[in-house]
Amino acid sequence: MYSQGGRGEAKLSNIVKSYEDGRTRRTILSQVNLTVKEGGYAAIVGPSGCGKSTLLNIAGMMLSPDEGEVDLCGTNVTKLSPGKWTKLRKEQIGFIFQSHQLLPYLKAGEQLSVLLKTSQTEVQGLFQELGIENIIDQYPAKLSGGERQRVAIARAFATDAKLILADEPTASLDSERGRHAVEMIQMEVHRRSKAAVMVTHDERVLDLVDTIYRMEDGKLRAV
Ligand SMILES: Nc1ncnc2c1ncn2[C@@H]1O[C@H](COP(=O)(O)OP(=O)(O)OP(=O)(O)O)[C@@H](O)[C@H]1O
Ligand SMILES: [Mg+2]
Known part of the structure; x- marks a missing residue:
């Protein structure tokens, strides 16, 4: 059963995902396996449209696979009722x-302090470390x-979440900040x-x- 403070790890086994494409079904992920253990940091690279975000969304419980098992922080989430998903995902x-997915009506700092109850000191510390302390009171627009x-990176760090999933976290940053x-x-x-699992184009x-994995033809291969 799920308990708070579970180990930071993710295990995806035999994941299959396909999408309707007109009259045919297109298989995006075909028996994908991925394990990241506590203290592990994996990167997924591969061409645009190959299914990297789809896989990360499945790992992050934003999307259900057609087949396969997802174990996160010691819980098999494939068998959980949808009601329990939200809580587990959040924690x-x-x-x-x-x-990015920032809420437009909250200032940058409030994305942490209001949504996650992060203390002002911690918000300031995180923003400082990321070099954005000057924009704490600005709206995302x-x-x-x-x-x-x-801000999205700071928000991911502000939780106690044991699993970090990052989809192109450096895409809008210059190489040094990235x-x-x-x-x-x-x-x-x-x-x-x-x-952590990170999808990136930045070699x-x-x-x-x-560990580096390359996604190709619906499969992940360790590089
Ligand atoms: N909801 C959906 N319905 C139908 N097809 C989808 C859907 N979401 C994604 N796809 C298709 O699945 C494929 C994989 O998409 P995905 O977003 O996982 O690619 P990606 O590897 O993250 O690409 P990028 O590097 O451009 O972000 C794409 O061809 C996309 O058009
Ligand atoms: Mg993507």
Whole structure:
């Protein structure tokens, strides 16, 4: 059974996912396996449209697979009732989305302090570490893509979630800030016994992860 503070780990077994494409079904993920253990940091690379976000969304309980099993932080979520999903997702997963997903009516700092009850001191510390302390009181609409991305990263760190899932966390950042963001995820994984999976196009940050997987033809292969 699920208990708070479970180990930061993810195990996806034999995941199959297909989408309707006109009159045919297109298989995006075909028997995908992925395991990331506590203290592990994995990267997934591969061409646009190959299914990286689809896989991450399945790992983050945003999407159900057609087949296969998902074990997160010691719980088999495939067998959980949908009612329990929301709670588990909120408590165990820090998701950094490709599209940021900030709430438009909350200021940057409030994305943490209001939604997650993060203390002002902690919000300030995280924003400072990410170099965005000057935008704490700005609304998302007034932020650059890179600033929004760093607010989303701060928000993922502000939870106690043991599993960090990051979909292109460096996409809107210059190379120096992008590398720093990936280093921060690495530190978070090591310091607080978490696990992380990152989808990225940025080959220059791959030295910071433990395992690199390439997605091709609906399969993951360790590089
Ligand atoms: N809800 C959906 N319905 C139908 N097809 C979808 C849906 N979501 C994604 N797809 C298709 O599945 C494929 C994989 O999409 P996905 O977003 O996982 O790719 P990706 O590897 O993350 O690409 P990118 O690098 O561009 O972000 C794409 O061809 C996409 O068009
Ligand atoms: Mg994607």
